[in-house]
Amino acid sequence: MNIALFGAPGAGKGTQSAALVDRKGMKHISTGDLFRYAIKNETPLGLEAKKYIDAGNLVPDAVTIGLVREELKCVGDTGFILDGFPRTVPQAEALEGLLQENGKTLDQVLFLEVPKGQLMSRLTGRRVCKSCGAVNHIDAKPTKIEGVCDICGGESVQRIDDQEETIANRLDVYENSTAPLKSFYKEAGKLVELDGTGPTDEVFERIQEVLDRN
Numbered sequence: 001m002n003i004a005l006f007g008a009p010g011a012g013k014g015t016q017s018a019a020l021v022d023r024k025g026m027k028h029i030s031t032g033d034l035f036r037y038a039i040k041n042e043t044p045l046g047l048e049a050k051k052y053i054d055a056g057n058l059v060p061d062a063v064t065i066g067l068v069r070e071e072l073k074c075v076g077d078t079g080f081i082l083d084g085f086p087r088t089v090p091q092a093e094a095l096e097g098l099l100q101e102n103g104k105t106l107d108q109v110l111f112l113e114v115p116k117g118q119l120m121s122r123l124t125g126r127r128v129c130k131s132c133g134a135v136n137h138i139d140a141k142p143t144k145i146e147g148v149c150d151i152c153g154g155e156s157v158q159r160i161d162d163q164e165e166t167i168a169n170r171l172d173v174y175e176n177s178t179a180p181l182k183s184f185y186k187e188a189g190k191l192v193e194l195d196g197t198g199p200t201d202e203v204f205e206r207i208q209e210v211l212d213r214n
Ligand code: AP5
Pocket: 007, 008, 009, 010, 011, 012, 013, 014, 015, 016, 031, 032, 033, 035, 052, 053, 054, 056, 057, 058, 059, 060, 061, 064, 083, 084, 085, 086, 087, 088, 091, 122, 123, 125, 126, 127, 135, 136, 137, 138, 140, 141, 161, 170, 196, 197, 198, 199, 200, 203
């Protein structure tokens, strides 16, 4: 089963992807994580992407599509989760070709619906481990020791783009460029709308039900 998790910044795409990797062994392809890895390693891709990401804008389609093309070359038969891609209609159109090149299909697009009012507090309260990438939240999922990752002991910090002003821009960019994909995938008969609120385990159960139906 190959799926895309789709939803606004803070909808829980990364959190639910981590649970799917843990419990189902699916391959996680997060363009945001790939860009952050490139930034950390100061690669040419990272240097190019950083100026867009720090401002909460989208990295140009050509760069992002090229990155996903490379990732899709190394997916096996475990099934994959696209997290944060596609994010524009041109990306969704390009994805069709990339899948064909690799003899794969995208089975479903799961839309995690979370009211806008909850997104800001999810994002301002998010903390991410600098070493292993584990995601926490200061209220919903605090680390045992403030600022220290429970898993690896690394430093758990706020993402640069999780400042209120940048979040506001990311939410606008989402409305303008990404939300239109909902009708794109509805027309393709692939969209499944899920309630993304409530405890993370309950959200996971909703996802699991959809996967079990297929
Ligand atoms: P990316 O990293 O993909 O960011 P995003 O889409 O803005 O989404 P987030 O990672 O912020 O949210 P999420 O849905 O993963 O939520 P999470 O599970 O962490 O992209 C970053 C940037 O990279 C973009 O702005 C852009 O510049 C660039 N980029 C990436 N992809 C691109 C593309 N395709 N094209 C162009 N540019 C691209 O949860 C958030 C918080 O909420 C956490 O603290 C978590 O603990 C908490 N939480 C999760 N679930 C719950 C729950 N059920 N209840 C309470 N709290 C919860």
